[in-house]
Amino acid sequence: xxxxxxxxxxxxxxxxxxxxxxxxxxxxxxxxxxxxxxxxxxxxxxxxxxxxxxxxxxxxxxxxxxxxxxxxxxxxxxxxxxxxxxxxxxxxxxxxxxxxxxxxxxxxxxxxxxxxxxxxxxxxxxxxxxxxxxxxxxxxxxxxxxxxxxxxxxxxxxxxxxxxxxxxxxxxxxxxxxxxxxxxxxxxxxxxxxxxxxxxxxxxxxxxxxxxxxxxxxxxxxxxxxxxxxxxxxxxxxxxxxxxxxxxxxxxxxxxxxxxxxxxxxxxxxxxxxxxxxxxxxxxxxxxxxxxxxxxxxxxxxxxxxxxxxxxxxxxxxxxxxxxxxxxxxxxxxxxxxxxxxxxxxxxxxxxxxxxxxxxxxxxxxxxxxxxxxxxxxxxxxxxxxxxxxxxxxxxxxxxxxxxxxxxxxxxxxxxxxxxxxxxxxxxxxxxxxxxxxxxxxxxxxxxxxxxxxxxxxxxxxxxxxxxxx
Numbered sequence: 310x311x312x313x314x315x316x317x318x319x320x321x322x323x324x325x326x327x328x329x330x331x332x333x334x335x336x337x338x339x340x341x342x343x344x345x346x347x348x349x350x351x352x353x354x355x356x357x358x359x360x361x362x363x364x365x366x367x368x369x370x371x372x373x374x375x376x377x378x379x380x381x382x383x384x385x386x387x388x389x390x391x392x393x394x395x396x397x398x399x400x401x402x403x404x405x406x407x408x409x410x411x412x413x414x415x416x417x418x419x420x421x422x423x424x425x426x427x428x429x430x431x432x433x434x435x436x437x438x439x440x441x442x443x444x445x446x447x448x449x450x451x452x453x454x455x456x457x458x459x460x461x462x463x464x465x466x467x468x469x470x471x472x473x474x475x476x477x478x479x480x481x482x483x484x485x486x487x488x489x490x491x492x493x494x495x496x497x498x499x500x501x502x503x504x505x506x507x508x509x510x511x512x513x514x515x516x517x518x519x520x521x522x523x524x525x526x527x528x529x530x531x532x533x534x535x536x537x538x539x540x541x542x543x544x545x546x547x548x549x550x551x552x553x554x555x556x557x558x559x560x561x562x563x564x565x566x567x568x569x570x571x572x573x574x575x576x577x578x579x580x581x582x583x584x585x586x587x588x589x590x591x592x593x594x595x596x597x598x599x600x601x602x603x604x605x606x607x608x609x610x611x612x613x614x615x616x617x618x619x620x621x622x623x624x625x626x627x628x629x630x631x632x633x634x635x636x637x638x639x640x641x642x643x644x645x646x647x648x649x650x651x652x653x654x655x656x657x658x659x660x661x662x663x664x665x666x667x668x669x670x671x672x673x674x675x676x677x678x679x680x681x682x683x684x685x686x687x688x689x690x691x692x693x694x695x696x697x698x699x700x701x702x703x704x705x706x707x708x709x710x711x712x713x714x715x716x717x718x719x720x721x722x723x724x725x726x727x728x729x730x731x732x733x734x735x736x737x738x739x740x741x742x743x744x745x746x747x748x749x750x751x752x753x754x755x756x757x758x759x760x761x762x763x764x765x766x767x768x769x770x771x772x773x774x775x776x777x778x779x
Contacts, residue, residue, distance in 0.1 A: 319355060319358070319371065320343065322354075322374055323353065323356050325345060325348045325349065325352040325353070328399075329344055330411070332767040333345065333348075341364070341365060343356060343367070344365060346395065347370060349379050349380050351375075351378060352380065354371075354372070354373050354374060356368040381397070381398055381399060381400055384488060387482065387487070390474070391471075391472055392474065393472060394489070396764075396765045396767065399765075404761070404764065405429070405432055405761060407767075408430045408769040409759050412427060412430075412769060412771050415741075416757065419743055420745045420749075422746055423754065424754055425756060428758045429759075430759040430760065430769065433614070433761050434614050436764035437489070437764075439489070439764065441490070441530060442527070442611045443489060443494060444524060444526050445470055445524065445525045447468065447470050447481070447505075447523055448515070449511065449512040449520055451482065452469065452480045468483075468512035469512070470484070470498055470501065471483045479514075479515040483502075493560055493563075501525060501539070505552065518542075520542050521541055521542055521545060524539075524571075525537065528592060535560070535562050535563045535565070536565040536591075538605050539556075539568045539569070540570075542571065542572065544570045544572075549568055550586075553566055553568055557588075564588045564589060565589050566585070566587035570582075578605075579664075583604075590605075594609060594613060596613075597617070600675055601642070602671055602675055603668075607642050610644075612763065615761070616644075619760045619762065620644065623645060623709075624649050626756060627652075627730060630652075632653070632654050632704075633704035634702065634703050635649055636656075636706045637707045638688060638708050638710070639708065640658030640660045642668040644672075645707055645734075646669065647678055649707070653705070655701065657701075659684050659686070659688060661687055665685075669683045688716060689716050692719055702728070703726060705732070706726075706728045706730070707732045707734065708731065708734065712736055712737040714737065714740030715744045724748070724751055727751070729777050731748065735770065735771050736762075736770055738769065741773065750778075751777060752777055752778060753776055754775060756774040757773050757774075758771070758773075759771050760772060
């Protein structure tokens with residue numbers, strides 16, 4: 310039987326002493342770790358515990374006894390509810406320090422390998438309006454904040470267009486002003502909401518699986534191009550045409566406008582038909598002298614300026630002289646492969662998603678690159694001793710896997726191929742540490758460079774250079 314909430318204690322005067330994983334901070338009460346979101350080291354708070362485990366507890370702040378001198382004023386009106394930028398109350402220098410320590414801790418504790426001095430976390434040049442892509446969700450009832458509920462009174466059951474409340478698939482916070490993506494992102498979202506309400510469009514109910522308006526994606530580019538994808542929960546041509554026509558006329562800066570009719574229970578769009586109803590079927594992003602064609606299903610790093618710095622780190626670590634065969638594994642749309650192509654003899658890229666490989670080939674052709682070859686398929690099945698025999702032994706390998714890391718059979722093939730260098734780019738230092746331990750017998754870590762791709766969050770990208778042991 311579940312424990313009653315009334316049994317959970319109220320801890321008074323808890324001192325927050327350190328940052329912790331997932332954007333939380335922590336203190337100790339009777340030698341038990343207590344995790345508390347939205348706090349920073351130096352805060353003294355009263356905490357209502359809401360869950361207890363054998364080794365730790367979690368709770369939320371009831372009141373602040375003393376606010377830390379380290380604390381900064383959050384810049385977003387939705388801070389504390391949205392969950393998207395949990396470290397707005399923490400100075401940026403402290404965010405970078407913790408991300409570096411997070412990398413050090415995970416590589417040391419999980420990897421248990423010898424490490425060089427870990428470099429300072431590479432800061433993002435922009436800490437606001439840095440994202441080139443946001444996904445918004447429609448809901449027939451907006452999420453009410455704790456303050457609104459406490460105030461009581463009549464609260465209208467208004468619909469929402471915004472972000473999911475963390476951990477709740479059917480709860481959406483209505484967003485008035487988001488500081489993550491440059492305009493016209495906010496203007497497009499607000500005008501879409503206004504038009505739909507004024508014309509009686511129904512907003513989606515995820516539990517009951519009904520409603521016309523479901524999701525919206527806005528992508529922007531430093532070239533000034535804007536892509537909008539509107540996802541409908543039913544095929545109602547008149548309403549679809551009216552909304553998309555209004556957006557196209559109201560926002561001439563939209564260069565690529567798509568709509569999707571998704572009647573599935575889940576929101577994934579990879580298997581859905583994207584219909585371009587206005588403008589081109591892509592936008593273009595630039596990186597150094599290269600151009601990359603981005604379609605509605607294309608993956609591209611969401612912090613464009615910092616992605617350039619990340620890829621420069623990876624390219625520098627690869628130490629290319631122009632003579633190497635480079636394997637870019639988990640190549641995505643071939644961004645790193647094409648970025649490095651001019652500095653090596655040949656690039657071989659492998660990626661699971663066929664559409665991404667098609668984009669990679671298009672981007673090579675778009676930039677006149679002729680020394681790349683791309684293959685689609687499951688990495689464990691494509692990368693084999695036979696594949697390496699046909700395509701040439703790699704001198705350098707760049708790994709940029711998903712959060713789950715590299716499959717062990719892939720590591721076994723790499724160990725047999727024995728490239729001189731491996732550059733491992735990771736969005737999850739914990740799984741990266743596990744993989745580095747598997748490579749440790751044959752490779753030593755020469756350099757570690759954390760990179761901040763997502764300011765005001767706990768996420769950190771990390772690039773590791775491995776050299777083959779002699």
